[in-house]
Amino acid sequence: MSLNSIWRIASFSRVLFGTLLLVVASACHASDDQFTLGRTILLGIGDHGANIPMVACRQTKYIKVKAERDLTLDRIVVTYGSNRTKTIKFDRNMRADKETEWKSLGSRVCVKRLEVYGNAEGSKAGVKVFGRK
Incomplete structure (x- = not known):
């Protein structure tokens, strides 16, 4: 060679x-492509949303939710831009470790805060919210 x-x-x-x-x-x-926007805990009963504050806003066009325990997911209120809000309705029962489908926010927005509304089947249930550009 x-x-x-x-x-x-x-x-x-x-x-x-x-x-x-x-x-x-x-x-x-x-x-x-997906990233975690935040996580929170839903309590058994209540009409108050579980807040997910963010240190810096995240550019997001789609969101989905993953349940860590059994829960009923009503809606998510997304705060973006100059304190404008958009409500995304889910109205579904979710089993543990199941995810929703991707829901569109319409266009890419800078998400500042999320409020998750729903009830846990037991005393409390963890929720993760994912974003996608």
Whole structure:
């Protein structure tokens, strides 16, 4: 084997490895499109919303909810921009570890605060709210 052929093989393997890293990184980024906006706890009975305040606003176009225990999810009030609000109605019973479908906010908005309305089946139930750009 000559030095030239060894150089070609090494160059080819570097190009192949670099291409493989780019493909894997882009695939990971595509599946990592959702992010957690916040989490809160719903109590058994009450008409008060469980607040999820945010330190900085998050650009979001879609939201979905995941129940950590059995609960009834009524609605989420999203506060964005200059204190404008949008109510997203769910009106559904959710089992533990189940998620809702993605609900659109209409356009990409800068979410400042979320209020989750609903009731836990037991004494309390955890709720996670996810966002997607």
